[in-house]
Amino acid sequence: MKANIGVRLSLVVALIALSFTATAAGPASQNTIQHPLTKAKTISMSETEASNSVPGNNDAFFGPVPKAEQIFYIRFLEIAPTPIPVSKYFFLLIRGWIPASTRQKLNLELAHLAAATLTISSSAVLDDGAKLERSSVAIPFRTVELGEGAHIGIRNATGAYVDHLALEGQNEILTDYWIPGPFVKTGVWTFEVVASLGGEGKEGVCLFALSLTQRLEGTPGW
């Protein structure tokens, strides 16, 4: 089981690296066309967009699973710095909980949270016009080292680091991560993170789903 998780985590790192690896066209950094930053929240938003906007300092929206189907209530999401830089650490903090009424209605048990998964997808429209199709990977949603210097951590309501989300009370999900600039293909990237319950009868029940679109700029080689 442990080895299996190890293999899947290496896959995540590989996927993320792949997402940023040049296909055939050579270094993305040669592209000198300047684009304004994508600032989804500061460009005038439609009402639907505004209501789908995730509370906190971030440029994320609820989706692709509709907000109404997400059972984990997100009080706020901080992404620092925003927009996400390349070749520097960035941090995510999600604070939220599963409302007691939802817990009771769905007969949730700890096992459903212990078996929860995260599906991380990325796609991009590059400056040279190329489209990178959506690719995704699923990993266990728990406190884990994703790779060297990249982690997911979960804290419960009393601040203790725990293996997975707690059934009752507030949870905090923290991540530290960095995207290696030399692997980044310059363009507008869309990332989607979908957290789902696992365990008998609950597979596919969405905890939360977030979508973030922003520009990433590749940097010259190592």
Ligand SMILES: *[C@@H]1O[C@H](CO)[C@@H](O)[C@H](O)[C@H]1NC(C)=O
């Ligand atoms: C948080 O986790 C710690 C360590 O497992 C435990 O002692 C504490 O009771 C938990 N707090 C809550 C509110 O669940």
